[in-house]
Amino acid sequence: MIHFEKKFMLSILLFILFLIVLQIACADNSPVTDIIASDVPNDDGSAIQLKWKKSLDVLTYEILRSELSGDMKSVGKVNADSNEYIDTKLERNKAYYYIIRAKDKSGKYSDSPIIGPVIPTAQWFNMKMLPVGIAVIVFSALVIFYIFYAKSGKNIFIRRIAGLDAIDEAIGRATEMGSHILYISGTGSIRSIATIASMNILARVARLSAEYNTPLYIPCNDPVVMNIEREIVQNAHVDAGHPETYSQDKIYFVAEEQFAYAAAVDGIIMRERPATIFYMGSFLAESLIFSEVGSASGAVQIAGTDSITQLPFFITTCDYTLMGEELYAASAYLSKDPLLLGSLKGQDYGKLAVVVLILIGVVMQLIGFDWFINMMSIR
Known part of the structure; x- marks a missing residue:
């Protein structure tokens, strides 16, 4: 009797063990569980994020999608080490349904229940870009404040730029010598910021040359830039009260090819020997x-460019050189327009604020405070 009871108890234990093993085996092939489907935050309403709990013994997960509860189509696959998928290029405010299909090592498939509807929506603000938004607001506030500050008649200090101060002197030298001025606006198109800045300086040079009745010649590399330069010089002559002295023949097209243009300009310099030469642009x-x-011709040369690789050559061979942002600041410096002066001053303080934030970030990182970097980072 006791022997029978032992066999009976052993049979029960084996049966329980069998159920446990069977449950584990079934778990290996069970559908994907704990699925969370949600709209991707901080986007334009074109993506849905799927997350799930990893299943055992799985090789791949296949994502099936439908705009209705049926007719599922595969939209992507991920490996077993991933439990997340972002479905992109969706239509905003439209309902979608999903199934996650797991493939195990034996080649069998198991599908999750249908998830949905999930609707992608757009957000008004991308909170990941909050530091950029704050920076734009602060920067804009500084610029607007200093524009009104300049318009109120208060003096705004701008450091002296020797190259711009020398413009009047260089033009006066050409006038006293009975010679002429050569203005080179570079080989950039009108889309170049340096070329646009060059046009602002040209307006000043043309105005003074018209007042002093000093010939101004401009050999051009770009036909579009040439026409703009003609209009600038013509307006300068009108503003100076000498419209009759303007001649568009002094502003002429030479060549678009870089070294053909360079050779032609060099020939002009050596033959005509201008007293003053301006190189402003790209x-x-x-x-x-x-x-x-x-330099070999003996001319006074004033250069300005934002081309970093060319600055050493200008610094070496020219009398004055405007470097980088000095070229951009020329219009405000020469015109003293409150709008331009205020914008320039606001930008300077904005850059100063950026430098201060960088220094604070470096110090915080060195002492182990990562929260500042995390707060300012854009993810």
Whole structure:
């Protein structure tokens, strides 16, 4: 009797063990569980994020999608080590349904229940870009404040820029010598910021040359820039009260090809020997060709460019050189327009604020406070 009871108890234990093993085996092939489907935050309403609990013994997860509860189509696959998928390029405010299909090592598939409806929606603000938004607001506030500050008649200090101060002197030298001025606006198109800045300086040079009745010649590399320069010079002559002295023939097209243009300008410099030469704009390898020949001719040379690789050549061969943002600041410096002066001052303080934030971030990182970097980062 006791022997029978032992066998009976052993049979029960084996049966329980069998159920446990069976449950584990079934769990390996069970559908994906704990699925969370949600709209992706901080986007334009074109993506849905799917997350789930990893299943055992799975090779891949296949994502099926439908705009209705049926007719599922595969939209992507992920490996077993991933439990997340972001479905993109969706229509905003439209309902979608999903199934996550798990494939195990034996090649069998198991589907999750249908998830949905899930609706992607757009957010008004991308909170990941909050630091950028704050920076734009602060920067804009600084610019607007200093514009009104300048318009109120208060003096705004701008450091002296020797190259711009020398413009009047260089034009006066050409006038006293009975010679002429050569203005080179570089090889950039009108889309170049340096070329646009060059046009502002040209307006000042043209105005003074018209007042002093000093010939101004401009050999051009770009037909579009040439026409703009003609209009600027013509307006300068009108403003100076000498419209009759304007001649569009002094502003002429030479060549679009870089070194053909450089060779032509060098020939003009050596033959006509201008007293003053301006190089203002975007330059490439032709910069040294221009300025070296101009230096050999004995002309006063004033250059300005934002081309970092060409600045050493201008600094070496020219009398004055505007470097980088000095070229951009020229219009405000020369015109003293409150709008331009205020914008320039506001931008300077905005840059100062950026430098201060960088220094604070470096110090915080060195002492182990990561929260500042995390707060300012854009993810």
